[in-house]
Amino acid sequence: MTLDNRKIKKIGIPRAISYYTNYPFYYGFFNALGVEVVLSDKTTAEIIKNGNKYVASETCLPIKVFVGHVVNLLEKGITDIFIPSIQSTGYKINNCSKIRGLPEIIRNVIDKPFNMIEPTFDKTEKIGFKDFWLDTANSLGITDKKLIKQAIETGWECYDNFREMTENGIGYTTALNNAINGICEKKNMQLVKPISVAIMAHGYNLFDERISLNLIKKLEKMDIKVYTSLNVSRQDSIDALNELDETQYWANELDLTGVAAHYLIKQKIDGIVALSAFGCGPDSLMIDEIEHHAKDCNVPLLHLNIDEHTGEAGFITRLEAFADMLLRKKRQKLKYIESEEQVNSQPQKQKVLLTVK
């Protein structure tokens, strides 16, 4: 319950960090409770600049962006802001210290009066999903357990629809808009393209078009089929990690090593693009891990490191060079397979002659 026991009617959600993977759930849950959701604006240069003002320069870009989004909500006059502390998503499967300590970071850097809704999710400490949402609803002044249970179910419904669509190949924004409007498109959108890549990246880096400099659209414009973690089920990612004998240690691991491992094993990709924030420790460990498996499978990996100063021109040049190399490699492979097939289709006698020559 909030200090003044009031029922909160409007909640601000920063369009950053957990928003990118969990928003369908958040939307379904808060709406079912009768609480209006107000999102911060899409990331802009101004939002990044504002975030930059408050935190140390060596802080990673996604955290600076998160701070900028909180400032944006305060500028909109929102007084109740959802800033969860997601500590661990499984036993000893942890988030990095910055995500775990998000409420503390905000409390320490933003010196403005507002009410932070800051539930904790910590599977290691047995603070699970139900506790998390009960705490959230109670902080909004809502204590009706039946209503909260229904809201959790609505959240799941919205989230499951979203995932069903993304796993069927429907794009992130379309799936998100459909899910929050109660639509679940059943059609399969798996397109065939000359080359395919898997992107390993946190959702908050990849699906924020400003942070990722529109990476997905840029690759698609080059006629490349793109796979992301949202196209793979959680269980398939876990199975792939097990098959490669890797242990899930980080909470966001499935968005990085999980997706890359899955597509490497399925032999469905020609390359991997790893997108990470400058100075991120967990990302460099995960990318190192996959680099080694990618090498074994003869699949090239391009590592793009981003911060607020990353320029679009250099980014495009590296992507084009990578796409070019993948295409050349694919053509050589296809030529080789074709010539092998021709040799194998010759009569036995001719085959011997060809070998002797």
Ligand code: SF4
């Ligand atoms: S995992 Fe890396 S990029 Fe994400 S918040 Fe932590 S340090 Fe930043």
